[in-house]
Amino acid sequence: MGEVRVSLADHSYTIYIQAAGLKQVGRLMQEMPFSKKALIVTDANVSPLYAGILADSVATAGFIPHILVVEPGEGSKSLATADKVFTKAISIGLDRRSPIIALGGGVIGDLAGFVAATYLRGVPFIQVPTTLLAQVDSSVGGKTAVNHPLGKNLIGAFYQPQLVMIDPLVLDTLPERELKAGLAEVIKYGVIADAGFFDYLTRHADMILKRNPGVLAEVISRCCQLKAAVVAQDERETSVRMILNFGHTIAHAVEGVGGYSEYNHGEAVAIGMYGAALLSSSLGLCSTAASTAVQQLLAAMGLPLTAPGYGINELLGYLARDKKVVDSKVNWVLMQDIGRVTITQDVSEEQIRVVMSQLTRTN
Structure with a gap:
């Protein structure tokens, strides 16, 4: 055990x-x-x-x-x-x-x-x-x-x-779609706290999708260790625990606009993480290579990256009501590198709209 x-x-x-x-x-x-x-x-x-x-x-x-x-x-x-x-x-x-x-x-x-x-x-x-x-x-x-x-x-x-x-x-017995949804949260831990774990996921993507029991046990254990360490420092999300919300700000908006039915939570988190990675690189907080690495791993796990056809104004409306909003400003969790993130409110609506246009674009 x-x-x-x-x-x-x-x-x-x-x-x-x-x-x-x-x-x-x-x-x-x-x-x-x-x-x-x-x-x-x-x-x-x-x-x-x-x-x-x-x-x-x-x-x-x-x-x-x-x-x-x-x-x-x-x-x-x-x-x-x-x-x-x-x-x-x-x-x-x-x-x-x-x-x-x-x-x-x-x-x-x-x-x-x-x-x-x-x-x-x-x-x-x-x-x-x-x-x-x-x-x-x-x-x-x-x-x-x-x-x-x-x-x-x-x-x-x-x-x-x-x-x-x-x-x-x-x-x-977990349906394939639900397994992939969980992998979004798994990838999140590598992005926010452990570059080595992110690399492990990249190298073992096929084995994870094939539900290799040893690899899955390792993945579950490491995620629990990482989350336990964060929660022990900040139980009520007043500081460092906010990093666990990486990708969730946009995710909750995507879920809301979709009536909590079109995308499940993990799929929305994947879209949100891709959006957060794009925002991070566009602000100069991380390299394009780091942002691309997140995009590639999400795609390798079979997760969606965009929500085509969603209304930008509708998404922004949900962002304004997000529980992470303080004094009408969103606490964004953004990448500095794989394994390292920062929390900032210094993001303009124009910058958010640019990213939202990429996430909602129909090809």
């Missing part, structure tokens, strides 16, 4: 990376001061594959699992769906020591985490991510949220899990 420790004083926790790890969740729960009832939140895609395995593990360890299945997709990251989870928690009598377990991708993790953070002013939370994107990014660090019609992740809380169990074997 691989382990990565997230060091956050009195709410530190461990990320476990283990093949067939779903079967070990109940045993790990026995080591914690939980009540007997537990609520597993999952979606209709994941439930028939893995909910039974997880529930059996929880029950074998002496707990009483209840399962709530919601609709898959970004539409479930809403106050309406959160209300369904609250209602289930109340109806089965969850108390302040009853764990809520997220079994699914980033949407389920964000939704269940938001409910855990706010139900009875906070109950234990466990992450069991089943997508690559969630395993390398969203399940680690304690960001929980639901969306609002006017913007993504605008209603939420920082709330750390008690533990994270990552089972790489579940990626065998």
